[in-house]
Amino acid sequence: MAISNGRRPEPRFDWFVPIDGDGERAGTVRADRPPTFEYLKQVAETAEECGFYSMLIPTRFANGLFSEDAPLAETWTTATALAAVTxxxxxxxxxxxxxxxxxxxxxxxxALHQISGGRLDINIVPGGIQNDFERVGEVSDHATRYERAEEFIQACRALWQDPQPVTYSGDFYQLADAYCAPAPGRDAPQFYLGGASPRALGLSARQADVHLGWIEPLEDTAQRVADLKQQFAGTGRPLTLGLRTHLVIRDDEEEAWQAARRLIADAAPEVKAQRQAAIVGTPMVGQQAQAREAEDHRLGRHLWNGLSEVRVNCGSALVGTPEQVADELLGYWRLGIDEFILSGFPHVEECQRAAEDLLPLVRDRVAAEIR
Known part of the structure; x- marks a missing residue:
């Protein structure tokens, strides 16, 4: 997947595990579809049947789509259980x-990587959601979290790939004749890193196997990619890019925009207030970009950030017909993005819609460009 002068690989398409809950409405006090294991299993099985490459499972300490006290599926336990049924x-x-x-x-x-047959990758989240760390007793500044994340990756790689026993000495982590069993070796999980700040881009250039960004207007993403290329050139490491976005796809464009607006039409004021508290004053550059103000939340002809009113982190969606959204994704692919993490509400039905109506169009457009 690395950007090079040679032939690019076919793009990868991933889906999303809605650990906060799901439904046709976002930002209500409770989800229409709570995040029970049976429901999340249905989402995962649908994504696998539809041919998606991977599934992103976020990490939270409070619900980030409905009321903060709404049911929430724990990340690692959920991932382990879903790996066992796929x-x-x-x-x-x-x-x-x-x-x-x-x-x-x-x-x-x-162990999970081995049990699943080598199907695990890790998305390191250094910054997180404002005030979320503090809920569970973790108090550290933004810079410290990035420094700690870098050592975390380095030490994990040493345990997974270096001859054992392993010794590692850092400011945050120390290993003295440590062992890891099983040891994945060269087949170890890959590390995905995100972020838009200079600190985040620098960390990716030194440590990321894939840099994962949230969708922004095409010109802003082009600037992020240019900045990343400069950072990666300084480290001599290959640059591989992923993009995270929601989708609202319908056969008719106006119908798609109506569906997007309906997503947040019943949002509860207290949920909106909770999301606003997570954004105001945040040092996270990416979160600031997701929540920028625009008339009718329209950041572009087909880019809408209305979900930022009710959702932490990625709050933007591509809205339109399958053909229009395919053309939009092709524009990001042209920038060098080869992996797309997609989602839509509800996640079962929209997974099927994306697989049937959108992905074949994107693949055809990409194939035509690389002939």
Whole structure:
């Protein structure tokens, strides 16, 4: 997937595990479809049947789509259980360094990777959601979290790939003749890193196997990619890019816009207030960009950030007909993005719609460009 002068690979398409809950409405006090294991299993099985490459599982300490006290599925347990009831699809599991002992995490991840047949990748989340860390007793500044995340990745790689026993000495993590069993070796999980700040881009250039960004207007994404290329050139490492976006697709464009607006039409004022509190004053550049103000939440002809009113983190969606959304995704692909993490509400039905109506169009357009 790395950007090079050679032939690019076919794009990868991933889906999303809605651990906050799901339904045709977002931002209500409770979800129409709570995040029970039976429902999340249905989402995962649908994504696998539809041919998606992987599934992103976010990490939260409070519900980030409905009321904060609404039911929430725990990330690692959910990923483990879903891996046991699927056979092909991969899992991209979000992890926040600092909440579990490094040696234990390395063993847990290595074991899940082995049990699942090598289907685990890790999305490292250094910054997180404002005030979310503090809920569970973690108090550290933005810079510290990035420094700790870098050591976390380095030490995990050492445990997974270096000859054992392993010694590692850092400011946050120390290993003294440590072992990890099983040891994945060269087949170890890949690390995905996100973020839009200079600190985040620098960390990706040094450590990311894939840099994952939230969707922004095409010109803004082009600037992010240019900045990343400069950072990666300084480290000499290959640059691989992923993009995260929601979808609202209908056969008619106006119908798609009506569906987008209906998503947040019944949002509860207290949920909107909770989301606003997570954004105001945040040092996270990406979160600021997702919540920028625009008339009718329209950031572009087909880009809408209305979900930022009710959802933490990625709050933007591509809206339109399958042909229009395919053309939009092709524009991002032209920038060098080869992996797209998609989602839509509800996640079962919209997974099927995307697989049947959208992805064949995107693949055809990409194939035509690389002939």
């Amino acid at each position: 056979s092909r699809i991969r899992f991209l599991v979000a992890v926040r360094p600092g909440f579990i002992a490094l040696g234990l995490f390395a063993q847990m991840a290595a």
